[in-house]
Amino acid sequence: MLNADKEGLISFIDGHASWFEEIADQIWEYAELSLKEHASAALYCEKLRELGFTVTEKLGGIDTAFCGSYGSGKPVIGILGEYDALSGLSQKAGACTHDPLVPGGSGQGCGHNLLGAGSLAAAAAVKAYLDKSGKPGTVIFFGCPGEEGGAGKAFLAREGLWKKLDAAISWHPGDANQVTTGSNTSSIQVLYKFSGVPAHAAGDPFNGRSALDAVELMNVGVQFLREHMTPDCRIHYAITDAGGVSPNVVQAKAAVLYMVRANKVAEAVKLLARVDDIAKGASLMTGTSYERVFIDGTAELVPNYTIEKALYANMRAIELPVYTQEDLALAEALKATYQSSGVDAIKGAREDAAIRKRCMELTDGGNKPINDFLAPMYSSETSSPGSTDVGDVSWLTPTSQIEATCWPAGVPGHSWQIVACGKSAMAHKGMLYAAKVLASTAIDLLTDEQLLTAAKAEFSERTASGYVCPIELDAVPTAI
Ligand SMILES: [Zn+2]
Ligand SMILES: [Zn+2]
DSSP: OOOHHHHHHHHHHHHTHHHHHHHHHHHHHHOOBTTOOHHHHHHHHHHHHHHTOEEEESGGGOTTOEEEEEEESSOEEEEEEEOOBBTTOOOOTTOSSOOOSSTTOOBOTTOHHHHHHHHHHHHHHHHHHHHHHOOOEEEEEEEEOOTTTTOHHHHHHHTTGGGGOSEEEEEEEESSBEEEOSBOOEEEEEEEEEEOBOEETTTOGGGOBOHHHHHHHHHHHHHHHGGGSOTTOEEEEEEEEOSOSOTTEEOSEEEEEEEEEESSHHHHHHHHHHHHHHHHHHHHHHTOEEEEEEEEEEOOOOOOHHHHHHHHHHHHHSOOOOOOHHHHHHHHHHHTTSOOOTTTTSHHHHHOHHHHHHHHHHTTTTTOSSOOSBOOOOOOOOBOSSOOTHHHHHTTSOEEEEEEEOSOTTOOSSOHHHHHTTTSHHHHHHHHHHHHHHHHHHHHHHHOHHHHHHHHHHHHHHTTTOOOOOSOTTOOOOOO
16 A cells, blocks of 8 residues: 555656656767766766756766755655666667667667666656655765676775765666576676787887787686686676787787676786786787776675565556557567567566476466566575666666666667657656656655665675675776
């Protein structure tokens, strides 16, 4: 059952639905890459001021980070928003075959246009509640840049920013309605730029020192490291500069970008030190020098079952989106273009046989075009692949998230199909549903002292080992 305050915020969100949808659509149009989200950040700051929030720009010295604060005193509840896009994923809205809007351009392939606008809608609804009730408490909408690369929230964590919150909540668009639970992996990226001496590869190679050789030897060294790291660890790399396309030149410049992952951030930091040693070894072997450029890093998520339960209660109480024939037709058409992952995006269905069985029933055996139901409550500590800088927030304040259906069932992540339906009615409905759930949960956290106390006690227990910030002290946010 929803109380009058929650009924009020639902009416507020429904009453302003098109205003928030237009923001989401505009951010979809901007499709700005990580740490370059200037137009997106400017739009949010403008809208926050229009709503009556006090805006702080360039949060933590990051150009496209900002926050909008409203209210006074404690508790202080943070609502996280993102807005960055992905390169190479431009796609026409509503087009059900791969058809880039801008060939080679970027696109909202992770739905961050919806993520940011949905979180803003939640924050605006909480403000409306604070105005009406006259209750103490502060709501802060955080504009977090560079989720796909750059780890804005982790850089802000290095500054201790999240510590001032009593709790943080967020959401992510997905193909199912579920509480986000469990942990994920910590991930750190470092670019190694080798410099050698150029030479004619046939005439005087003995005078040359090859940076490309250094990159190759570094990669070989890391291949041998793989046997001697724990099974949760992953090391990925991309040669970002091979020096050139002429084999008859001793390449004087070459660079390789490494991504080191482990289930625990402290382990990822230690593994990175071993990769650093290999870079040093490759440089010694080849007589080259190298520059090490720290790019970004994220810690693993710390779950908070207490807030997860509160989120789920609101997900249950709030009416789920209802889909039209048009919504279903778009989802069907997109679903025909990919191999569906079935119910695997639902964590409970991956890990619990009974939940899997229930989800299979709810999806007509995985055949429904849209997952229009709420997945059963499920909390877990297991680590999923992938990383997010929400992890760094979760080490400094109790943090939980939900996922809301915005896309067709079983859609691949970071895909043109996600961009294609990023402005659809289906996506907007999921966004507004998420906003209502977040705002309702924020009200719970503002008014239910026992809930917040329990969330904090759980947080203290889970973070007793202390936060190891993966962002190095002298690092600056770097767009690759
Ligand atoms: Zn993503
Ligand atoms: Zn994302």
